[in-house]
Amino acid sequence: MDLWDQRYVNPQKDRKMRTGLLSIFGLIGLITFISISKGHNTDFRLPIYTPADLDPDWVDESILNSTGPHIVQDFEFINQNGKIIDERTVSGKIYVAEFFFTTCPGICPTLTKHTKRIQDAFIDDDDVLILSHTVYPEHDSVQVLNAFAEMHGIKSTKWHLLTGSKEDLYGISRKGYFAISYEPDLSEYGFIHTENVVLVDKHRRLRGFYNGTKPHEINRLIEDIHVLKKEYES
DSSP: OOHHHHTTBOTTSOHHHHHHHHHHHHHHHHHHHHHHHTTSOSOOOOOOOOGGGBOGGGSOGGGTTOOSOOOOOOOEEEOTTSOEEETTTTTTOEEEEEEEOTTOOSSHHHHHHHHHHHHHHTTTOTTEEEEEEESOTTTOOHHHHHHHHHHHTOOTTTEEEEBOOHHHHHHHIIIIIOOOEEOTTTOTTOEEOOOEEEEEOTTSOEEEEEETTOHHHHHHHHHHHHHHHHHHHO
């Protein structure tokens, strides 16, 4: 578990568990190093996250502290080509999920640039997809998303820019990926746009959290995708 992952861990865990986690962090770091140096020829596996593992600020109150198996719910959005993208699209796929909007002047340009590295790293790998969800669907129409994709060299066979109802986008961000904070003063479905990027496995389980604006975090994400692919090969 990386330091960035610790941002998501529930701070209310007791001291004994935190002490244990420190030891686990060191062990995972060692195993990861061995895995990298030996071309992933180890049994190291990425953690599987539940809502109870994460910082409550990122989790919808309806599932706060849930320790049961967490599966990203079924969904249906529209991509930059006007194509329906739903849970069937990602069936049997490893995928990366994130949130953005096309007119964002702050972190989005960096996030987009770094996400393109993921696209390029797996451009010929049919097992890996990227889903970028807009947090500003009122503006980010299919036409706007298509123009954005053209501008940034985004390949629709690999990377889907998604729009839909704000209610559905909010629901999957807070109940599915735990990747967006909420600001009630903004609106009924108020988003706090963040740099969070989530790795999801072929069973729609959450396997990693990353800061999409940091190059070393994208390196780690790419490495973790390879680790996850190895898990399915074993």
